[in-house]
Amino acid sequence: MPSDAVTHGRKRQRSESEENPALTVEDTGIESAQSKKKARLEEKRSLFVRSLPTGINNEALAEFFSQHFPVKHAVVVVDQKTKESRGYGFVTLADADDAVAAKNTLDKAEWDGKRIRIDIAEPRKRSTAEAIHEAESSKRARAEAQKPPKLIIRNLPWSIKTSEHLSQLFRSYGKVKYADLPQKNGKLRGFGFVTIRGKKNAENAVEGVNGKEIDGRTLAVDYAVDKATWDEQQEKEREKEEADAPPEGPDVDEAPAEEDEEDETSSAGSEEQKPQKGKDDGLDADLENFMKNHMQNMEDEDDEEDEEDEQGEADMNKRSLKPNTTDNTSTVFIRNLPFTTTDEQLKAFFSHFGAVRYARVVFDKVTEKAAGTGFVCFVRGPDAKDCIKNAPRSQASASNSKPSLLMDENADPTGKYTMDGRLLQVAQAVNKEEAANLADNSLAKRREKDKRRLYLLSEGAISRGSPLFDLLSPSEVQMRQASAAQRKKLILSNPSLHVSLTRLALRNLPRHYGSKELKELARKAIVGFATDVKEGRRQPLSKEENARDGKDAKELERQRKLKGKGIVRQAKVVFESNQGTKVDEKSGAGKSRGYGFIEYTSHHWALMGLRFLNGHQLQDESGRKQRLIAEFSIENVNVVQRRRAAEEKSAQISQERNKAGQEQEQQQQQQQAPAGAGRKTKGRQNVKKTNARQSSEKSGADHVSEPKQDKAEDIKQRLIARKRMTRKKKATVRGKK
Template sequence: MAAKRKREENSTTLTNESKQEGEGGTLFVSNLPYTATSVDLQTLFSDIAPVRSAFVVLDKETGKSKGVGYVSFAIREDAKLAIEHIEKNGFVLDKRNLRVEYADRKSDANDSLTPSKPKHPRQPLNRSKISDPLAIRTVSVSGLPVGIDSKVLWKKFRKCNGAEKILQWPLKTESDEEDKTRAEILFSTPATAQEAISHLHAHIFKGSLMSLVLKKRLDTLVKSGNAPSKASRLIVRNLPWNTTEDDLRRLFLPHGPIYSITIPVSPPREEGEQPRAKGFGFVWMLNKQDAEKAIGNTDGTTLGPKNGDSNAKGKERIIAVDWALSKEKWNAEKPKIEEVDGSEGGSDEGEEDNSHDTGSDDDDEGSSESHNSNSEDEGDGELSNRDESDASHDKPQLPAPETGNTLFIRNLPFTATEDELRILFRTFGSLRYARITLDPATGRSRGTGFVCFWNKEDADKVIEKADLLKMETNGDQTAAPEKKNPFKLASILTPDPSSSLAQSLVLHGRTLDITRAVTREEAGRLREEGEKARQKQDKRNLYLMREGVIFPNTPAADTLTPIEVEKRVNSFNTRRQLVRSNPSLYISKTRLSVRQIPSFATERTLKRLALYAIRVFEDEVKNGTREGLSADELKEDEDIKKLKRKKGERPTAVRQAKIVRILEKVDPITGKGRSKGYGFLEMISHQDALRVIRWANNNPTVEPLMRDWWQEELKDILKKEEDVESKSEEQQTKINRIKNRLAELKEEGLKKSQRTLIIEFSIENIQVVRRRGERETTIRREPKAEDVRSEKDLETRPTKKRRVSVTESTIEQKAAAKPINSVGSIIECKFECTTARASFNQLKMSNAFQERRIVIIGGGIIGCTTAYYLTRHPGFSKTDIHITLLEASTIAAGASGKAGGLVAKWAYPRELSLISFSEHERLANLHDGANRWGWRKVACGQWEGRTREKITDDDSKKSLHGRVQAHNLDLPTDLDWIDEGLTHAYEPMASFGDTAQVHPYDFTKSMIALAQTSAPERVEVIQGAKAMSIEKKQLLDNEAERVTGVVYAISDSHTVHIPADVVILAAGPWSPELHRGLPVTAIRAHSIVIEPSAMISPHVLFTSIRDDSGDESTPEIYPRPHNRVYACGPGDEEPLPELAANVKISPDAISKLRKLVGDISRPLREGKVEIEQACYLPLGGPIIGSVENVQGLVIATGHTCWGICNAPATGKAVADLVVGGSLGKTWKLAKLEPRHFMGS
């Protein structure tokens, strides 16, 4: 062994000496300006040292500079001095930084150390390719359809700017055959040729995907041979079996020109059998830059079957794209990868993560691995003249990791090689092998490796030195403290590579981290202990992020469609990014997020599912069919120990079951809003939450169970309704609906659903949770006030005269003694009540001002109806009150002019909708609303169906199946404009007469016009005035403030201040900009107005359309007078613009909406779209009332999509509050006051 090592060291010495001889006095200079000459080069370097010669390399064909050159010095030391000078100070010539390195020495035929390569005969240059003067403006086209001629080809390209002629078509191949899929087109200039490439590359021409590239570029890339460099070849793995070359061409062509595509196939096993693809392919791009771009954009994408291939549905695959290796390199690397992958494992003994894996992507934190390779060290035992017979000898048995001969190495540079690793550790003793672990997916280093010594004593010397390094860097950590310091973090310091102690363990400037390798079992145990220790330290519970997630290539993923897998992975990535972006977020240990809940499920059903999952989970654990919770997971949490049940409280595992609902769409059976398909489960303990998520997540048996439970609930409701002796018409209608619903559930139970529950641990905000806890504590401590009782309590509580306190009685008597005066109740008043929640009826009136000014911010429907009702209030004085309405854009520029205009008694909230519906009727009768703003009664129902698979010319003919289905579903006869064959269910939402509609833009404009007509000199409307701030003044006798005015801008540089005694904030989603703390958010909604091809009946539809993939969309359709149809779709969270006039539409959202409504209705599909628009809806309310401690500020905003419907009631209530001084007994708006939504 010693002799062998000596021969290798001598060989290394000779190699190094020969390398030094090559580094003579000649330097290679690159990045030269193309205008530089040989004289410039010699003059420039002569300032450093005497130059023997210098010249710039010229192109043989053009005679111009190639941007490189050579400088030869008299002695080697001068060349070395020049390189050091340039590396230190840089060298600039014509604003270009020169790059300098030693010139490569040409091979010497007499060199005995390096054998000369056999000389190949010189290949004759293809002058046509290299010196073609037209190549710079010639476009090479490939991928043309086969069945075209030159006329069709020229017709396609003559439209391009600068196209002159077809230079050559078809092109001839190397075998002198014609290739009709390729052509060359000549353009007038290189610029026009490049413009054509940018427009037509990857363009589909008669079903074929064309590829365009400049002929000059093509000739340059292949000038060294008949093909471009193999460095731009890519390998595509995990291809679907039916993938064709055209599929790969469509995927990769947008990223650059393609030279060739190859999909290997296996030979047929039997005669007559079709060859089968091997599941991978090769894509050869023209240059490496395009190949790099293709990897970044296509790796990890999904490649599936072609459209319409029903047999291949669900066979999509996520492909992996990487650089292709030559067959020789792959065969050389494959055994190494298999050896490393088959023997990795291990962990070091520390509880902390003491790995200094700087730059390494090794996933095994705090762990090392054993490398049970069966190959010997290639450097120590390999001779160049080894006989082939040696391969037949049995390889020696490697020592087990317990012997201590094998070491695990971290912090390896990614550029390090196994030879370098072997040379570094050879100084400690004889090596069996040295291996670097490779990532199986990429074939690249993972930053870790193994070395195995023949003698344990040599390995001990390495460990001893590594321990000394750690002690020098981190101090002596052998004596651990009795109690762990929670504020102490693991050290990330690494030993100084320049220190004398670390020099023998430094590779490429990195100090290696070395530990003993252990067995795979021990590595797993230590890894598990490390994970548990990190989980205990993880205060945000981020380790629960992966719980319930189904990743690709897992057994559970085989039971799902690729779309479902992608949905779950995307959710995981989104949640992970969300938690990373906000340190206030954490993963709850007891609250579960449940998605893809069936639309029929209720809170009772969801709670029942949780209890059932806990019970069945434990039964399966006892039967041995499921793995139970680990011992660490079964430890009872400290919070659960402290939790005490209240006296008489029934023990349960579920604290809360909640389903998020659409309050605007009420289910006529349950009286609750329609489910949005997701909800939450709050469990008492973390252990029960784990049981629920592990049993119910992606369990196909869950939906049938929930359907059976929902049927039981319906039967209970049906029994209660039928037990009533005298049934009203409404009760009988409800009974019929329940029976129909039961029949539908029975039919649906025969169909197998492909959608399963997605259950994850919920993300919580620590600040929101704390505020919620403080609010609950306050509510428990404080007595309940009369004005915050629930609506149910107010309706069921018997009328009883309330005892009036002395203070309140005195205030009311004083207020009644004075005459009713406009706005006086909220201007210049003193707080005489004992609480801080002083409402307007508790404030004293005063006549401090001759004229009182009311400013309304917002020219939408709320602001305009408020102005209308102010001018018509009995207390309004046309001499004392002045109303100013400020609108940043124009009247009804936002949602008030672009909404559907639905008016309903059953709308949300009922406190407003019932009064508002009556006011709508009164206003229409009083001001001819049928003609002025399109008031009319309409029918309204919920429609469920599916999208159309294919549109044919016979869609207008009603099929027998469609007529029978419509009859069975009791589809109204006036809905003849809906495709009955696509209908799954229909249900009326209310009796006729309980729903109406208006044209929102006309109604809003009419309201402000009527207000100005009633008081022409007292109502002023200023459009284009954006309110910037509400001015306030501190009151002297208390902590409250008083409104003094509003500042608005009429341009970027000009602002105006107007005084105000009362400010009514009705700016919709822009309201929080003027009063901080308002919990009003914005959502953008798109809508279209269609002129249908046939008459449409006045029947409003809330639709639920499900496509083939199971995704549900819920557009709403509102027929209008004069045969127009308004349709709106779901919203998105695009940021709110500064003005309503600046709202932008999404073409994709409009296109999707047109397709959805067109799929279910032929008149809408064939109709003309007149308007495409978008607006922002204010969410979070409605919020109506005065602001605590800000005298004179009234809020009226957040009405969601029911702004048009509830505007009259809101305007009337605000008028009573502002002018009348209080809300009458008819108003029950206490729970809508701002104090319930904000802090102050």
């Protein structure tokens, strides 16, 4: 209790000194207390620990260091809003020697797959405001000199959807260390950040990309404000908000809310109960010193990467891959969760499988409601494997069985995987790339079952958030909406209708466009799409989209090239007469209806053409500009089958005719060869007669009659050919009548 008496005495003396100005500091004994606190801070017994594993709290941090050295207290800095760890914290040891030994021993030590970094926390200098200002300026200058240039890109088009796509715009200027597209509620915010190695490269990037137009938007590129400047502005705003608090001169610590929260929880178990104002002064000073010196490291970890450059690029790759591997081995993914499940309920439910580190319920970013899925991370990997191994497997129902909402009681006899009457599905958690591949595969399987290909109805739709939507006129918007509603109503009303994979329907065509111009436009669309992808203005086709052509797509494409055929199978513009009836374009008596069709040889060509032509601007003869409406054509499956049967029959007949014609031609050549030999010049005939006479004398009289027989056969074949020509002419005349 003597410590409590001293504490209360100090508090009483401080209040008396405030009421009585004549009472000096020496009389109260506060000077000795402050000198002791200053000496304690100058011992440098506090450590600054960064690169902490996820999910680490104050107790875990203290337990980790207490295995090697005696720990006074430990604190993990958490985010004010999310209350989750920011990846760094402070540990105060018994003396300065332990702090130095801990830095030498535990620096770069492995902890849950991450390599932690340890530094001695420097006490904040409180001599004068000028000294503080000079220290801050020098530190800021050093940080700016070491920090890679960071650029902010505004007015981004919505076609740039991923950080990889954003980095492609700057790779030609230098190595892109980091690219980010901020989002809000799952939607892009229209700007992004790119960090490029080298100031010269950043200058070239600003000069080259700034003012560049992509998808109708002019990009604005500038240097991003550094984190230190941003923090300084935030501190000034915070000082204005806390203007009601009593100032304490240059010794006021602007500690964040996380410190106050930690002070309240740690004061219960401390040896000395002190007033709130004097509690953990050393921790406040260390944390304030960190906020001044190390904030930029925590923001983008660029300084940490520069320190690790000495170990080689391979070591950096191993370090970046370790957290993902470690997290996945002990984490399971759960489906079919009740929508009312909370994180605490999920953690408690799976605790009977083993110790659970954390549990998270997935929420939809748009609706902000539970998605029916979640993640559970176990402390031990074997517990996660046992949970997955013993989980009931979903069995496909028989083809003749009817669907039921009731759960099969035999599926989970123990009840360990049943939550609120729902049978949970447990699987191994995977990283983002594998999850994206699995999603694409499942999407492809669902689309394979969609025989009518209704998912292609959305191709060609332009959403209101797209920059292309702002370029459409009101009449074009109305035309698109009416077309979408009509197509949806039409295909749902008739089950025989389906969406074509290779045939496009184009509307809003200029009236002077014919089939020839449309076919040329279809070819240019493929070239334009490929050019846009190469220059980074468009996304290329995905693996799933390329796989829709089937397994024999490469072989068919090879045969097409061998035959010398183009990628456009047919291009047709619909014409009408003055009475409004359809007429053939070749008649020249009609006018265009303003729509047509393009048929490509494969689906991926058609998809490329659609995405380029949809919204593509054209000019009519009067100079009026209009944008095309490109959609996949709706076809009747019965009509398509009849058309294919007719095409196959026609191809078969043409092959038979060609074969018969070739055989007849060969026969005629064989038959006409002797007769042609007789119709030579007179000089040659005389020679032949002489030779024939000489040969007849040698071989006998049988050879003399052969030329006469050949001549008679030739006359007979000519008569047959004339009869055939006469029959064809008569048949043609009858058909015209």
